[in-house]
Amino acid sequence: MNITKKLNHLDLKLIAIIKRIGRFADKHNIRAFLVGGFVRDIFLKIKNFDIDIAVDKQGINFAQFLSKKLNLKIISHQRFGTAILSLGNLKVDIATLRKEAYPYPGSLPVVREGSLADDLARRDFSVNALAVGINKDDFGMVFDHFNGLADIEHKDLRVLHDKSFLDDPTRILRLVRFAARFNFSIETKTLNLLKQARLAGALENMQKQRVREELFLIFEELEPEKAIKLLDKLYGLKFIHKNLRLAAADYQRSVKVREVCDWFEREFYSRRKIDIWLMYFIVFLSGLEVDELEAICKDFVLKRGESIRLLSFKRSQDIFKKLNKASLKPSEVYNILNPLSYEVILLFFAEIKNKQARRHIINFFKRYNLTRIKLTGNDLKKLGVRPGPRFKELLGLMFKQKLNSRLLTKYQELSALKRLIR
Numbered sequence: 001m002n003i004t005k006k007l008n009h010l011d012l013k014l015i016a017i018i019k020r021i022g023r024f025a026d027k028h029n030i031r032a033f034l035v036g037g038f039v040r041d042i043f044l045k046i047k048n049f050d051i052d053i054a055v056d057k058q059g060i061n062f063a064q065f066l067s068k069k070l071n072l073k074i075i076s077h078q079r080f081g082t083a084i085l086s087l088g089n090l091k092v093d094i095a096t097l098r099k100e101a102y103p104y105p106g107s108l109p110v111v112r113e114g115s116l117a118d119d120l121a122r123r124d125f126s127v128n129a130l131a132v133g134i135n136k137d138d139f140g141m142v143f144d145h146f147n148g149l150a151d152i153e154h155k156d157l158r159v160l161h162d163k164s165f166l167d168d169p170t171r172i173l174r175l176v177r178f179a180a181r182f183n184f185s186i187e188t189k190t191l192n193l194l195k196q197a198r199l200a201g202a203l204e205n206m207q208k209q210r211v212r213e214e215l216f217l218i219f220e221e222l223e224p225e226k227a228i229k230l231l232d233k234l235y236g237l238k239f240i241h242k243n244l245r246l247a248a249a250d251y252q253r254s255v256k257v258r259e260v261c262d263w264f265e266r267e268f269y270s271r272r273k274i275d276i277w278l279m280y281f282i283v284f285l286s287g288l289e290v291d292e293l294e295a296i297c298k299d300f301v302l303k304r305g306e307s308i309r310l311l312s313f314k315r316s317q318d319i320f321k322k323l324n325k326a327s328l329k330p331s332e333v334y335n336i337l338n339p340l341s342y343e344v345i346l347l348f349f350a351e352i353k354n355k356q357a358r359r360h361i362i363n364f365f366k367r368y369n370l371t372r373i374k375l376t377g378n379d380l381k382k383l384g385v386r387p388g389p390r391f392k393e394l395l396g397l398m399f400k401q402k403l404n405s406r407l408l409t410k411y412q413e414l415s416a417l418k419r420l421i422r
């Protein structure tokens with residue numbers, strides 16, 4: 001099968017770059033193929049700007065050469081002849097064809113150079129094991145060693161061999177992620193192999209740190225609750241924490257989180273980007289106790305900022321109750337909310353029904369959070385205040401007044417400051 005026509009219908013920028021990569025490969029006597037999710041998504045008619053390329057030799061050199069010729073930035077070098085290049089929203093992954101062997105279940109693979117057939121055989125599912133030639137003599141030619149095309153057509157996910165999940169249990173997480181994303185079924189034998197992996201405790205036996213990346217990718221999906229629900233049904237969630245149990249309501253909460261994030265991004269598009277994946281993760285873990293969450297932070301080696309947000313959501317439940325009072329002054333609302341991250345505040349916003357508390361949070365985002373005093377240290381010095389603790393105290397008082405009395409101009413601030421000094 002040849003899909004030159006389909007390739008020519010890709011986004012102009014994509015096809016131009018693919019053709020140039022093919023020509024460079026020809027010039028250097030290298031065989032180059034499109035592989036992985038990029039090929040899968042061509043057949044699924046899904047836009048994908050992450051091009052996966054496999055070459056038969058010297059992946060790193062080829063990537064360095066391409067980066068110079070095509071003016072692409074090399075953003076990372078990885079193990080065994082792979083590199084990632086970027087150009088705006090476009091990413092090009094270059095890897096050398098390889099063969100992998102797993103000395104024991106769940107181990108890191110032993111990797112050496114291999115043929116195209118070896119490289120396709122090491123992959124997770126048949127739908128991800130297609131390759132398309134981009135050299136001149138086989139441009140558009142599809143290499144389908146594992147019947148991936150038929151599986152795409154039947155919307156089936158199928159592993160390539162019986163030991164797949166035992167070799168690399170993170171494929172279980174990939175399986176539910178793709179099944180949920182594409183609404184694909186899991187082929188019967190693959191389902192049985194998954195059950196065997198569950199009985200063998202494949203994910204539980206793995207270091208959590210090694211599961212982390214694939215687990216977090218689930219939370220980056222548009223509707224992660226679908227994949228988590230499927231994971232819970234087919235494998236269970238004990239590998240995350242032995243006491244983790246989810247009920248129907250927990251999946252509903254995740255929908256709420258999405259609504260709140262959509263609202264926030266629409267209304268406050270210029271603020272910092274929120275880590276929505278972390279919010280989903282926090283929501284699903286919120287039934288656990290603080291010490292259990294601390295264990296998760298440690299086992300999954302969460303970054304400091306991630307751990308702080310995860311724990312602070314649990315620890316701040318009482319703090320948020322204070323927002324139910326209508327009589328709170330803006331500065332009081334500010335003092336409650338400002339120490340918390342956007343993610344934690346939005347998670348509460350997704351859950352609370354109290355009208356007053358909701359109003360306070362909206363005001364915090366709309367006004368208080370953006371408030372800055374216009375007066376500077378110099379203005380204070382001009383009024384005779386010497387730098388020191390009094391200086392800081394006055395600026396703090398000014399800020400409070402600015403919030404509570406809505407001082408808008410520098411002149412108003414100055415008058416208020418003079419009154420304070422007096």
Ligand code: ATP
Pocket residue numbers: 035036037038050052122123124125128129168170171
């Ligand atoms: P996405 O659309 O989420 O980016 P992708 O299929 O492009 O998915 P990547 O993680 O970028 O996934 O991996 C690229 C390719 O590498 C996959 O399509 C698959 O062929 C192969 N691959 C990735 N992870 C594994 C794994 N754990 N086991 C086997 N093959 C893998």
